[in-house]
Amino acid sequence: MERVVGTVVRGLRSPIIHNGDNIEEIVVDTVLNASEIEGFSFRDRDIVSITESIVARAQGNYATVDQIAIDVQAKFGDDTIGVIFPILSRNRFSICLRGIAKGAKKVVLMLSYPSDEVGNHLVSLDSLDEKGVNPWTDVLSEKEFREHFGYKKHTFTGVDYIEYYKSIVEESGAECEVIFSNNAKSILDYTKSVLTCDIHSRFRSKKILKENGAEKVFSLDNILSEPVNGGGYNEMYGLLGSNKATEDSVKLFPRNSQPIVDNIQRMLKEKTGKSIEVMVYGDGAFKDPVGKIWELADPVVSPAYTPGLDGIPNEIKLKYLADNNFADLQGEELKQAISQFIINKDENLMGSMEAQGTTPRQLTDLIGSLSDLTSGSGDKGTPIVFIQGYFDNYTK
Secondary structure, three states: OOOOOOOEEEEEOOOOOOOOOOHHHHHHHHHHHHHHHHOOOOOOOOEEEEEHHHHHHHHOOEEEHHHHHHHHHHHHOOOOEEEEOOOOOOOOOHHHHHHHHHOOOEEEEEEOOOEOOOOOEOOOHHHHHHHOOOOOOOOEEHHHHHHHHOOOOOOOOOOOHHHHHHHHHHHOOOEEEEEEOOOHHHHHHOOOEEEEOOOOOHHHHHHHHHHOOOOEEEEHHHOOOOOOOOOOOOOOOOOOOOEEEEOOEEEOOOOOOHHHHHHHHHHHHHHHOOOOEEEEEOOOOOOOOOOOOOOOOOOOOOOEEOHHHOOOOOOOOHHHHHHHHOOOOOHHHHHHHHHHHHHOOOOOOOOOHHHOOOOOOOHHHHHHHHHHHHHOOOOOOOOEEEEEOOOOOOOO
């Protein structure tokens, strides 16, 4: 019988994960149990994706505000610290900022504007135009920013992040000055000791700072890249990818995830006889058209995945074939012509007109985004996602 369904995505409910749980057994048991209850069978190249959060929880990869403060103090001493380009997030940065401030005497907080790196806006572009402010050249003090734009609250959270972040620093015992600029060099007029908190542009920011006279330069991936007093750490990403756990602690991005996905794949092969791909995913990479947020606050979408998920799609655009190559065909004749074209397509379609309009992104970024949208970030309780038919095409 001809298959009439392509990709199917299922969010799977799992137990609440705690420190020390065997994440590999839990994932495998959850997938097998769902198959039995829901009545689906396994096929080669099915995908199991696991949210980074439950991997880190099972690892117990947590750190406290005090541990962050100790590391910051060790790196900066009593210097005034320029904390530049943080994202605006209660979940992602507020507790990190609390730890940073606790390890400092004075913080100069430099916010990018009109928005942060992932699209959270402090002010609209229209407001900049109305006030004649150029965000690429103008450095504003807090007073100047307020005079121009007043007090704005975030569209979704209802938080005035300028006020919120400043209060966190001051409540942690440090003096705080807030400025606004999109040029990393601007902070050097205030201090030569800088912690750059951007995610995807951090290497460029550090390079600019070092080339222009900064004396101490670190980024968030340098903070808690080693354990402090027995706490959690991440040797690759430090505080990047961390989330608020409590008012005094953060959950870090998971460590050493590759053996986990490899072992889950092996266990599923033993149980099902099928070669199933496995990945750990964090934030997806997609943009919200209303809030303008493009979501990716993790350093990568996937910190670990099995080899079958490497690379990018190699796909033909069906509507292009129908409108161009086979515009004179219809019905079964058209179907057969397109199917034959797909079967005989080149192994690398880069630059081919027949591939134009397909999504040239890494498979892990696409599948991670699909998984993130499926599992959500709230109370769905489905941190494991099972995907079938993702690699199918029109001929299958």
